[in-house]
Amino acid sequence: MxxxxxxxxxxxxxxxxxxxxxxxxxxxxxxxxxxxxxxxxxxxxxxxxxxxxxxxxxxxxxxxxxxxxxxxxxxxxxxxxxxxxDLVEAATDKLEDSARRYTVEAARGSAAKISD
Amino acid sequence: MxxxxxxxxxxxxxxxxxxxxxxxxxxxxxxxxxxxxxxxxxxxxxxxxxxxxxxxxxxxxxxxxxxxxxxxxxxxxxxxxxxxxDLVEAATDKLEDSARRYTVEAARGSAAKISD
Amino acid sequence: MxxxxxxxxxxxxxxxxxxxxxxxxxxxxxxxxxxxxxxxxxxxxxxxxxxxxxxxxxxxxxxxxxxxxxxxxxxxxxxxxxxxxDLVEAATDKLEDSARRYTVEAARGSAAKISD
Amino acid sequence: MxxxxxxxxxxxxxxxxxxxxxxxxxxxxxxxxxxxxxxxxxxxxxxxxxxxxxxxxxxxxxxxxxxxxxxxxxxxxxxxxxxxxDLVEAATDKLEDSARRYTVEAARGSAAKISD
The missing domain is CATH 1.10.287.1080 (MazG-like)
Structure with missing residues (x-):
């Protein structure tokens, strides 16, 4: 692969x-x-x-x-x-941003955005 | 990375x-x-x-x-x-398909599709 | 309006x-x-x-x-x-095409495309 | 028509x-x-x-x-x-919004958005 x-x-x-x-x-x-x-x-x-x-x-x-x-x-x-x-780096950086904006506590069950 | x-x-x-x-x-x-x-x-x-x-x-x-x-x-x-x-496998398979359909000789300069 | x-x-x-x-x-x-x-x-x-x-x-x-x-x-x-x-004309023409391709008899319940 | x-x-x-x-x-x-x-x-x-x-x-x-x-x-x-x-009404309303946000003076030559 x-x-x-x-x-x-x-x-x-x-x-x-x-x-x-x-x-x-x-x-x-x-x-x-x-x-x-x-x-x-x-x-x-x-x-x-x-x-x-x-x-x-x-x-x-x-x-x-x-x-x-x-x-x-x-x-x-x-x-x-x-x-x-670098796609994987760009995605990883964006995911870290999203983690800060959509904390587990706030987001739990209430939304669905990984990113925006 | x-x-x-x-x-x-x-x-x-x-x-x-x-x-x-x-x-x-x-x-x-x-x-x-x-x-x-x-x-x-x-x-x-x-x-x-x-x-x-x-x-x-x-x-x-x-x-x-x-x-x-x-x-x-x-x-x-x-x-x-x-x-x-598996995205990379799916892309590689599709690229092989495209290589058969758009041979280097036929495609040279005349088109631009990698895939369709 | x-x-x-x-x-x-x-x-x-x-x-x-x-x-x-x-x-x-x-x-x-x-x-x-x-x-x-x-x-x-x-x-x-x-x-x-x-x-x-x-x-x-x-x-x-x-x-x-x-x-x-x-x-x-x-x-x-x-x-x-x-x-x-003319958008309405272009749409009407396309709808007539689709009517020929998807007859009421053949399409009934089996598909969902108005056009393609 | x-x-x-x-x-x-x-x-x-x-x-x-x-x-x-x-x-x-x-x-x-x-x-x-x-x-x-x-x-x-x-x-x-x-x-x-x-x-x-x-x-x-x-x-x-x-x-x-x-x-x-x-x-x-x-x-x-x-x-x-x-x-x-009503598509034409929805578009007209949106165009009026855009006219307020992108005045002729401010927008002239500098941008290209009709709407966003």
């Missing part, structure tokens, strides 16, 4: 080999990321929350959701590479 | 400690992911592609873009955890 | 008076539209479908949802103006 | 005839709206801002963009119907 940094290199080489780097501005990649998230939403939109919880057991929907999650990850990793951001 | 699997555990513990697991259905988390991607778009929407390419050098915008990328990563990792999907 | 064409003129004048037309390319406005839809999702993301059905009765959430719907409409109308598209 | 209220009735009848009303919660329709906006972004994502400004002249892309705008409008109108919101 490869890591995020290995995946980042794979996606970068993929773009370079096809001469696509000039298309890969942060603005364009953010739009592409949003487009892929839109496709993910489309797979889940008519399901009840309960149905969504078992979607991976569905032989047709499960692989489609996994493929959309793969697409989202590809564009997120590519965007982070172009921006020079 | 922590890995995706370490981040996954951190986010899971964060949600468990606050009793937020019942809110974290795939459907709800996909909406939250889309909301965070919307905030990322909002930071980039009025920039030219050229301005977006140097956004991380901007002392005000740079940290905001990094924070939004952190938020997107948090919800993506949480959604993958709930779905039982 | 004003019509879509009156609203279109109001939004156009608003942008012209502030010298914002140069920012209002279709690409930028589509991103702004997506950003506003993201804010709308954020208002609904932790609600159950049942809670979402009565959200307008909530004295705090109701006005916020209405305001987000207003924002989405503003950017959609502005984007249509810049593109030279 | 029909108005928003006529379109609203057409879309409502379309959903009723297919027994799709039970799927059309605000939560589900907001996701569907976001999915359609994602498809719109996908049509514009690799274009330069300048290319996006003339996209309607492109014999292939123009009709696709128009169709996506139609889809977005259909779901927005349907969501407004289910929520009991």
């Amino acid at each position: 490869s890591s995020v940094s290995e995946l980042t290199l794979l996606v970068r080489e993929f773009a370079q080999a096809r001469d696509w780097e000039r298309f890969h501005t942060p603005k364009n990649l953010a739009m592409a990321l949003a487009g892929e998230v839109g496709e993910l939403l489309a797979e889940l939109q008519w399901l009840t929350p309960e149905q969504s919880a078992t979607v991976m057991n569905d032989p047709e929907l499960g692989p489609r959701v996994r493929a959309e999650m793969g697409d989202v990850t590809i564009y997120l990793v590519r965007l982070a590479d172009v921006l020079g951001i | 922590s890995s995706v699997s370490e981040l996954t555990l951190l986010v899971r513990e964060f949600a468990q400690a606050r009793d937020w697991e019942r809110f974290h259905t795939p459907k709800n988390l996909a909406m939250a992911l889309a909301g965070e991607v919307g905030e990322l778009l909002a930071e980039l929407q009025w920039l030219t592609p050229e301005q977006s390419a140097t956004v991380m050098n901007d002392p005000e915008l740079g940290p905001r873009v990094r924070a939004e990328m952190g938020d997107v990563t948090i919800y993506l990792v949480r959604l993958a955890d709930v779905l039982g999907i | 004003s019509s879509v064409s009156e609203l279109t003129l109001l939004v156009r004048e608003f942008a012209q008076a502030r010298d914002w037309e140069r920012f209002h390319t279709p690409k930028n406005l589509a991103m702004a539209l997506a950003g506003e839809v993201g804010e709308l999702l954020a208002e609904l993301q932790w609600l159950t479908p049942e809670q979402s059905a009565t959200v307008m009765n909530d004295p705090e959430l109701g006005p916020r949802v209405r305001a987000e719907m207003g924002d989405v409409t503003i950017y959609l109308v502005r984007l249509a103006d810049v593109l030279g598209i | 029909s108005s928003v209220s006529e379109l609203t009735l057409l879309v409502r009848e379309f959903a009723q005839a297919r027994d799709w009303e039970r799927f059309h919660t605000p939560k589900n329709l907001a996701m569907a709206l976001a999915g359609e906006v994602g498809e719109l972004l996908a049509e514009l994502q690799w274009l330069t801002p300048e290319q996006s400004a003339t996209v309607m002249n492109d014999p292939e892309l123009g009709p696709r963009v128009r169709a996506e705008m139609g889809d977005v409008t259909i779901y927005l109108v349907r969501l407004a119907d289910v929520l009991g919101i």
Whole structure:
């Protein structure tokens, strides 16, 4: 299994080999990321929350959701590479912020935001 | 620096400690992911592609873009955890699919899709 | 009550008076539209479908949802103006397409797409 | 040419005839709206801002963009119907708010937000 940094290199080489780097501005990649998230939403939109919880057991929907999650990850990793951001560090920093703002005591059962 | 699997555990513990697991259905988390991607778009929407390419050098915008990328990563990792999907594997599999469909020869300079 | 064409003129004048037309390319406005839809999702993301059905009765959430719907409409109308598209005509044409593809007999109870 | 209220009735009848009303919660329709906006972004994502400004002249892309705008409008109108919101009124109210916050003098040339 490869890591995020290995995946980042794979996606970068993929773009370079096809001469696509000039298309890969942060603005364009953010739009592409949003487009892929839109496709993910489309797979889940008519399901009840309960149905969504078992979607991976569905032989047709499960692989489609996994493929959309793969697409989202590809564009997120590519965007982070172009921006020079370490995704795991950025997420960890943000999680620490959220921990300060949503203490366990105050938040317990009353809200649902990990971050905002 | 922590890995995706370490981040996954951190986010899971964060949600468990606050009793937020019942809110974290795939459907709800996909909406939250889309909301965070919307905030990322909002930071980039009025920039030219050229301005977006140097956004991380901007002392005000740079940290905001990094924070939004952190938020997107948090919800993506949480959604993958709930779905039982390995993000890096799903992305790598999808990238291999794309390599078959967009060969270097055919794609060179003519398109920009890593995936779809 | 004003019509879509009156609203279109109001939004156009608003942008012209502030010298914002140069920012209002279709690409930028589509991103702004997506950003506003993201804010709308954020208002609904932790609600159950049942809670979402009565959200307008909530004295705090109701006005916020209405305001987000207003924002989405503003950017959609502005984007249509810049593109030279009649939104109601474009929607009506698309609905006729969908009626041919999803006949009442075939679709009854089995799906939920108005359009795709 | 029909108005928003006529379109609203057409879309409502379309959903009723297919027994799709039970799927059309605000939560589900907001996701569907976001999915359609994602498809719109996908049509514009690799274009330069300048290319996006003339996209309607492109014999292939123009009709696709128009169709996506139609889809977005259909779901927005349907969501407004289910929520009991008058879209044009909600947008006009929001525009008046924005006019107070972004005066012509302060905003001239310096920003680009119609609303937020």
